[in-house]
Structures are given as structure tokens and as C-alpha cells.
Amino acid sequence: MKLSFDFFRGLIIGALTVGLITAALSLAHMRTQILSIGNGSATGPVWYVTGVERELQEFEFALAYYELDPTTANNVTLRFDILWSMVASISQGDVAAKLEDFNVDYALLEQMPELLKKHDAAIMDIGALTREERMDILLEFRALNDEVHQVGMKALQASSAETLTWRETLLSVSNNNAVVGIILIVIVTILILMFQFDRVAARRQLREKDALLVAAEAASVAKSQFISVINHELRTPLTSIKGAISLMSAGALGKVPKTFERPINIAERNCRQLSSLISDLLDAEKFSSGAMEYKFEPINLPQFLTEQIETHASFADSYGVTLSIQPPVPELIVNGDAHRLGQVMSNLLSNAVKFSKSGDHVTVSLEEQNGRAVVSVTDTGRGIPEAARDKVFERFQQVDSSNERERGGTGLGLSIVKAIVEAHGGHVDFDSVVGEGTTFKFDLSLVK
Incomplete structure (x- = not known):
């Protein structure tokens, strides 16, 4: 009986050794594939x-933009020099060789230096060109950009196809490893049952933790990819659209017919709203992940608030609403991030304007209370119902969430306001009476 047991145990150990050797060879093959x-x-x-x-x-x-502001000539030449350096680098590294492997025609990229050389002198002395000459250059480069985009799409498609091939190869090797792994698990399980039954539970728990870790990492990667798609696939083309609409609105492409003025204004306003939406989504992601950075410095609040009102005056005019700061304004200094606090004021002022009627007035006030600076933004709009108070500062929440709501928005603005104010050690709240208006307040610590 003892002989049979020893033989059986030796047979299992031998099978385990063979399995381990097979697994090692398979893993070495997978490593070779990963290196390739x-x-x-x-x-x-x-x-x-x-x-x-x-x-x-x-x-x-x-x-x-040079057509709108001729003082930006240096920026034009700078962007031209950067473009030149990018194009010149195709002869370096393996970019051209890889594109050739993909069967992607990159002749356009090799011809671009000639085009840049053709316009080099004109761009360096951009002010000497007539507007028609500059428009011809702009249209030529815009057409070139469309062609470069096609080359990029072909390269991306070829890269995706190559990646799929690699994935299938690795999946095949992984499947082989899975089969070997199953065999090894069976053998090891028999040995465990023979010697240490309690290890079964320990190994199962370890596998479960590994699976949870992989799932968490996959979710993190998917989230990062989503934010990257928003930033690249939406913001990049939006920049071109905004530039084209600004040119038309300013008359840089010729006098705009009266019948086109209102559609152009609507398109321009919607571009701003879409740009704000993208920025809000990206900021909301940074806040939730704790990646938002702040640059704190002394801020003169009266001057800061006056600048904010001047910045948003044209936006308020488009709604027939006036903005003002209520005197007297005390000289108060706080320590904060001017850019982020500008986001706070932008969200509060835009909300106050959007939910006011034409002819209404939005007032900004500043006062000192208990050693803290308190900023208030007051409107005479529709007001906020008491039932909506608890969700005002939540993400993707709006007082009026129906499809027929009069004003647009993502429901992120006030959640961003709350996050920024709290990052400054402050508190934000509001008072509202339905039909009479709303006052949003936030406080900041004064510099002593």
C-alpha cells in the first residue's frame, strides 16, 4: 500500500515538473512576443x-487671428518655425520607414518642406502681405491640413490592424498558458489535498484579489482614455471652428450679409458653450481624482472683482443684463489662485445672467465678516425652489432638468465652484426667493 502511494506521489511530482517546464517555455515565448x-x-x-x-x-x-490683431505677428512666425521643425524631423528616426511598412503614402510629408520654403520669406514679413495674399496662404494650408489628416487616419488604421495582429498572437500564447495552467492547478491541487488542505482557500483568495486589481486597473485606463478622447477629438477641431467663425464675424473674409449675422452669432455662442462644457468635464475629472493643481498668491479682491465684471460685461449685454459692483468696496487681500477663483466668478456670473430677464441687473458685493472676505453675486431672476436646495451643488444636477429648459448647461458649474472654494478653505452657500432672485455667497480667509 505504501509502495502504491509513493509511486502515485512520484507520478504527480513528475507530471508537475513537466508542466512547470512547459509553462516556463510558454512564458519565454510570450516574453519574446512582448519584446517584439x-x-x-x-x-x-x-x-x-x-x-x-x-x-x-x-x-x-x-x-x-493675425487678421484680428496684427500685433500677433511674432506668434505667426513662431508657429511657422515649430511647424517647420516638425516636418524636417521626418528624415530622423524610423518614422518614414514605419509609414512605408504600413504602405502609407507619406510623400506629402516629404514635400511639405518645399511648401514651407516657398512661403518662408512671406511669413517672416507677414505685415508686408495684403489681406488677400494672407487669405490665399491660409486657404492653402487649410487644404494641406485636410490631406495630412487623411495620412494620419491611414497610419492610425494600419497601426490598429497591426495591434490587432499582436493581440491575437498574444491571446493564442495566453490560451496555451491557460491550458498548461489548468493542468498545473489540477496537479498542485492534488498535492495540496494530500499534504495541506488549508492552502486551497489561501490560493483562491489570492486569485480573487488579483482579478479585482486587474479590473480596477482596466477601469482606470478606460477612464483616462475617455478624457483623452474628449480633449483631442473635441477640443482640437473646435479650435478650428472657433477660428473660422471669428474670422467671419469680424469680417475678415468679407462683409457678412445681414441675413447671416444672427446665425453666425448663434454659432459663435454655441462654440463658447461647447468649449466651456469640455473644460468643465476635464476640470470635474481633475477634481474627482485629486489632480487639480493650484497656484496661491496674494489677490487684491476689489481689483479682481472689477476685472471679472469687465470680462463678463459683453456676455451680459448679449442677454440684455447689466453687471455692477456695489460700493463701497473695502481693500481686502486674500491668498488664492486667481485663475481658479476666476472660474468661480465666471460660473456664478454666467448663471446669474442666464437666469435673469432682459433689463435686469446683477450685483457683485464684497464685505468683511468675522475676519473673512465674503463675495456675493445677486440676481433678480426666477429664484431656486427650496426643494432643489440639496442638489444645487451636486455634479450633473440642475434645478430645471427638463428637455424644455430655457438655458443650457451641464450641471457641473456649481459643483466646480464648490470644489474650488473648499480647496481655498472657504464655504459657498446661497439664499433664494422664488420669483424674486438669488444670492450666492462664498468666503475666503484674509491675509493678515
Whole structure:
């Protein structure tokens, strides 16, 4: 009986040894495949073409904006020089070789230096050109950008196809490892049952923790990819759209017919709203992940609030609403991030304006209470129902969430306000009477 047991145990150990050797060989094969993927990564060429496309867009925008502000000539030449350096680098590294492996025609990229050389002297002396000449250059580069975009899309498609091939190869190796793993698990389980039954539970718990870790990492990657798509696929084309609409609105492309003025104004306003939406989404993600950075410095609140009113005056005018700061304004200094506090004022002022009627007045006031600076924004709009108080500062929440609501918005503005104010060690709240108006207040610690 003892002989049979020893033989059975030896047989299991032998099978376990063979399985371990097989698993080691399979893992070595997988390592070789992973190294080949790393050596043949196509992200460089894809990002290169995308970078050329982005720099083309930046140059287009700079050239278009020059028509509105001739003092930006240095920015035009700077963007042109950056574009030139990007294009010149195709001869370096393996970008061209990889594009050729993809069967992607990159002749356009090789021809771009000639085009840049053709316009080099004109761009360096941009002020000497007529508006028609500058428009011709702008249209030529805009057409070129469309062609570069097509090259980038082809490179991305080829890269995706190559990645899929790598994935299928690794999946095949992984499946083989899974089969070997199952065999090893069966053998090891028998040995565990023979010697240490309690290890079964311990190994199961370890596998469960590993699975949870993989799931958490996958969720984090998916979230980061979503934010990246928002930033690249929405913000980049929106910049070009805003530039084109600004040109038309300013008359840089010719006098705008009366019948076109209102649609252009609507498009321009919607571009601003979409840009604000993208910024709010990105900021909301930074707040939730704790990645938001602040640059604290002394701020003269009366001067800061006056500048904010001046900045938002034109927006209020479009709604027929006036903005003012209520005197007397004390000289109060706080320590804060001017850019982020500007977001707070922008959200509070825009909300007050949007929910006011034409002819109404929005007032900003500043006072000192118990050693703290208290900023108030008061409107005479519709007011906020008491039943909605608890959800006002929640993300993606609006007092009027129906499809027929009069004013747009994402429901992120006040949640961002709350996060910024609390990051400054302050508190935000509001008082409201339905039909009479609303006052939002936030406080900040004074510099002693």
C-alpha cells in the first residue's frame, strides 16, 4: 500500500515538473512576443503625423487671428518655425520607414518642406502681405491640413490592424498558458489535498484579489482614455471652428450679409458653450481624482472683482443684463489662485445672467465678516425652489432638468465652484426667493 502511494506521489511530482517546464517555455515565448511588440511599436509614427496636423492647425489659427490683431505677428512666425521643425524631423528616426511598412503614402510629408520654403520669406514679413495674399496662404494650408489628416487616419488604421495582429498572437500564447495552467492547478491541487488542505482557500483568495486589481486597473485606463478622447477629438477641431467663425464675424473674409449675422452669432455662442462644457468635464475629472493643481498668491479682491465684471460685461449685454459692483468696496487681500477663483466668478456670473430677464441687473458685493472676505453675486431672476436646495451643488444636477429648459448647461458649474472654494478653505452657500432672485455667497480667509 505504501509502495502504491509513493509511486502515485512520484507520478504527480513528475507530471508537475513537466508542466512547470512547459509553462516556463510558454512564458519565454510570450516574453519574446512582448519584446517584439515593444521594438515594433507604431505609436511614434502615428503621434508624429498627428503632431504635424496639430501644428498645422495652430499655424492656421495664428494666421487667422493675425487678421484680428496684427500685433500677433511674432506668434505667426513662431508657429511657422515649430511647424517647420516638425516636418524636417521626418528624415530622423524610423518614422518614414514605419509609414512605408504600413504602405502609407507619406510623400506629402516629404514635400511639405518645399511648401514651407516657398512661403518662408512671406511669413517672416507677414505685415508686408495684403489681406488677400494672407487669405490665399491660409486657404492653402487649410487644404494641406485636410490631406495630412487623411495620412494620419491611414497610419492610425494600419497601426490598429497591426495591434490587432499582436493581440491575437498574444491571446493564442495566453490560451496555451491557460491550458498548461489548468493542468498545473489540477496537479498542485492534488498535492495540496494530500499534504495541506488549508492552502486551497489561501490560493483562491489570492486569485480573487488579483482579478479585482486587474479590473480596477482596466477601469482606470478606460477612464483616462475617455478624457483623452474628449480633449483631442473635441477640443482640437473646435479650435478650428472657433477660428473660422471669428474670422467671419469680424469680417475678415468679407462683409457678412445681414441675413447671416444672427446665425453666425448663434454659432459663435454655441462654440463658447461647447468649449466651456469640455473644460468643465476635464476640470470635474481633475477634481474627482485629486489632480487639480493650484497656484496661491496674494489677490487684491476689489481689483479682481472689477476685472471679472469687465470680462463678463459683453456676455451680459448679449442677454440684455447689466453687471455692477456695489460700493463701497473695502481693500481686502486674500491668498488664492486667481485663475481658479476666476472660474468661480465666471460660473456664478454666467448663471446669474442666464437666469435673469432682459433689463435686469446683477450685483457683485464684497464685505468683511468675522475676519473673512465674503463675495456675493445677486440676481433678480426666477429664484431656486427650496426643494432643489440639496442638489444645487451636486455634479450633473440642475434645478430645471427638463428637455424644455430655457438655458443650457451641464450641471457641473456649481459643483466646480464648490470644489474650488473648499480647496481655498472657504464655504459657498446661497439664499433664494422664488420669483424674486438669488444670492450666492462664498468666503475666503484674509491675509493678515
